[in-house]
Amino acid sequence: xxxxxxxxxxxxxxxxxxxxxxxxxxxxxxxxxxxxxxxxxxxxxxxxxxxxxxxxxxxxxxxxxxxxxxxxxxxxxxxxxxxxxxxxxxxxxxxxxxxxxxxxxxxxxxxxxxxxxxxxxxxxxxxxxxxxxxxxxxxxxxxxxxxxxxxxxxxxxxxxxxxxxxxxxxxxxxxxxxxxxxxxxxxxxxxxxxxxxxxxxxxxxxxxxxxxxxxxxxxxxxxxxxxxxxxxx
Numbered sequence: 193x194x195x196x197x198x199x200x201x202x203x204x205x206x207x208x209x210x211x212x213x214x215x216x217x218x219x220x221x222x223x224x225x226x227x228x229x230x231x232x233x234x235x236x237x238x239x240x241x242x243x244x245x246x247x248x249x250x251x252x253x254x255x256x257x258x259x260x261x262x263x264x265x266x267x268x269x270x271x272x273x274x275x276x277x278x279x280x281x282x283x284x285x286x287x288x289x290x291x292x293x294x295x296x297x298x299x300x301x302x303x304x305x306x307x308x309x310x311x312x313x314x315x316x317x318x319x320x321x322x323x324x325x326x327x328x329x330x331x332x333x334x335x336x337x338x339x340x341x342x343x344x345x346x347x348x349x350x351x352x353x354x355x356x357x358x359x360x361x362x363x364x365x366x367x368x369x370x371x372x373x374x375x376x377x378x379x380x381x382x383x384x385x386x387x388x389x390x391x392x393x394x395x396x397x398x399x400x401x402x403x404x405x406x407x408x409x410x411x412x413x414x415x416x417x418x419x420x421x422x423x424x425x
Contacts, residue, residue, distance in 0.1 A: 193250045193392055196235065196274075197385035200227040200267035201259025201287040202306060202353045207234045208381030209242060213389065217242050218382050227266045235274070246278040251397055253388035255379060256284035257406035258314040258331060259306055264405050272400045281397035283388040284406065287379055288316040288352070292325035294383025295351045295376045300325065303343065303369070305354035308333050313354045314408055315339055333408040340365045351377055 194216075199206040204222040208215065219234040239245065254271040257264045268284070275282050288304040295302055300320035305313045312335055317328040340362040347368035350358050359371050371377070391397065 193389065194244070194248060195251050195253050195283070195385045195388055195392060196239070196246075196249045197253040197381045197388060198231060198235070198267050198271055199255045199287075199290065199379045199381045199384050200231050200263045200270075201255045201257060202263060202379055203260075204353075204378045204380075205230050205234065206379070206381035206384075207231065207238050208385050209238060209244065210382065210385040210389070213386075215382050215385075216244075218380065220378075220380060222378065227263055231266060231270050235270075246274065246280065249278070249280055251281045251283050251388065251392050252278075253283040253285060253384050253392075254403070255287040255290050255384050256404065257287060258308070258333070258408045259287045261407065264407070268403060268405050272403055275400040275403070280400075281392075282400050282403040283391050283397050284403055285384055285387040285391070286316070286331055286406070288314065288331050289318075289325065289327070290383035290387045291351045291379050292316070292318040292320075292383075293386040294380050295349065295372055296320050296323060296325050298349045298372060298376065301328070301346065301348050302372075303339075303348035303350050303358070305339075305350060305352045305358045307354040307357055308409065311335055312409075313339060313358060315354075317348070331406075331408060336361050343369070353378065 206220040208218040291304040302318040318325040349372045351372045
């Protein structure tokens with residue numbers, strides 16, 4: 193099975209191609225350019241360099257959230273467009289779970305965190321069993337202080353673009369925290385593909401029209417609008 197996978201939910205962008213469990217190729221950028229400029233050219237170059245066409249792809253996967261509202265929308269829109277044009281099924285996976293798949297070599301436990309601003313992080317906890325991550329909780333948005341209280345002194349590798357923030361804030365309170373190596377810290381297309389593969393094997397795909405974003409919070413503009421409206425009542 194061949195999966196073309198996209199990751200654009202955080203500051204970095206990545207595209208990967210896998211065949212079954214083998215990584216065929218991956219492109220990764222963390223250069224500050226907007227994902228709308230980088231993501232599709234990365235995919236086109238990757239497929240061309242591998243001599244693989246979209247017709248040969250079994251499914252297209254994407255990290256559909258949580259994460260940057262703009263980044264997630266760009267990734268999902270890119271995959272929907274490609275899948276519609278090529279007539280391919282889609283697989284949407286959790287950004288946090290994709291991080292865990294990408295960092296499973298650490299052996300866990302894994303604390304996947306993304307900076308959600310406003311004093312919060314997007315987070316999920318995992319352990320690694322038989323080479324695959326197993327969830328310890330659902331994806332959630334919570335305050336760093338609450339995460340620190342839950343973790344306590346337990347040993348966790350921190351993965352994600354919120355890893356440094358989490359470590360610097362909680363290291364005194366949570367002495368078991370360790371930063372994952374930089375090369376395993378950021379989400380990648382390979383992590384998305386690895387998370388999508390069991391779903392594809394189980395037939396848990398969706399048509400492009402049904403692929404949607406997965407936000408844990410309302411966008412900031414909507415939150416501010418609702419706040420203004422509640423203040424007028």
